């Protein structure tokens with residue numbers, strides 16, 4: 001990439017980041033926030049306006065003598081298709097560039113998850129077709145997922161998923177748009193971070209399965225293999241229930257949502273020890289519990305908190321925070337697709353990006 005283009009891309013990203021943080025800003029405010037000249041900020045905003053990434057806003061300050069109105073992310077045109085693939089249901093949301101304000105209200109379409117890949121792709125196509133103006137699709141997928149390759153390696157919740165090129169499957173079903181695939185718990189951790197809830201934490205979620213994802217220094221923790229965060233498949237001594245992964249007594253067989261209400265104090269103690277071990281390994285002092293774990297009865301939640309506190313070194317050397325939080329899946333997916341479009345240097349780019357210097 002030519003130096004001038006690289007600088008332009010850098011500035012454009014900075015303007016988009018400033019708008020994401022502030023919601024609405026004038027060209028002058030953006031120039032100041034990013035540290036660029038007003039003409040440069042104005043040029044970038046004009047490009048973003050032309051591409052439909054941002055739109056002009058009404059402002060009390062606008063009027064005669066004001067050269068331009070403030071801008072914000074476009075909130076009118078559906079640009080991203082968000083997909084939540086789950087064991088029983090698939091949920092869809094068509095959202096604009098503007099960050100979703102309500103994580104639950106956006107999921108306007110859903111269908112029962114069929115039992116083959118081709119039937120699922122057909123259902124996806126039937127539900128949304130190939131929307132005009134759509135820029136990208138992004139899916140949260142359960143199981144062990146290779147985000148980079150867009151493939152699922154293991155998934156007992158959706159047995160047809162492993163082996164499928166999910167990215168290609170989704171893209172083909174909705175008009176050939178670029179598609180991002182993200183493991184579901186990682187999606188939740190990203191959403192939680194974007195909601196402004198911290199840069200360093202381990203998110204543990206109970207749903208159809210049990211898993212975790214670590215946010216470290218504001219970035220999703222990545223490992224060489226795609227098994228990062230899979231603490232649900234740690235066997236608990238003495239427990240013999242067969243797990244979908246082929247082992248017996250995995251924590252997931254005790255604490256996945258369908259079984260969570262029936263688990264006993266010893267199971268919660270085991271969960272606390274396993275979560276504590278993860279904290280000790282990663283050097284984290286903060287846990288965020290979501291899904292069915294966030295809905296535990298107060299006494300049981302207290303038991304789990306005590307077990308985590310008892311095994312985490314952070315609690316002995318300093319302090320530990322254990323919070324419950326709502327799932328922020330739409331926010332996480334939105335952030336993932338937004339970042340992918342900004343980061344990629346091939347034709348995944350936002351439509352406004354230009355490579356010619």
Ligand SMILES: [Zn+2]
Nearest residue numbers: 233243245250
């Ligand atoms: Zn297992």
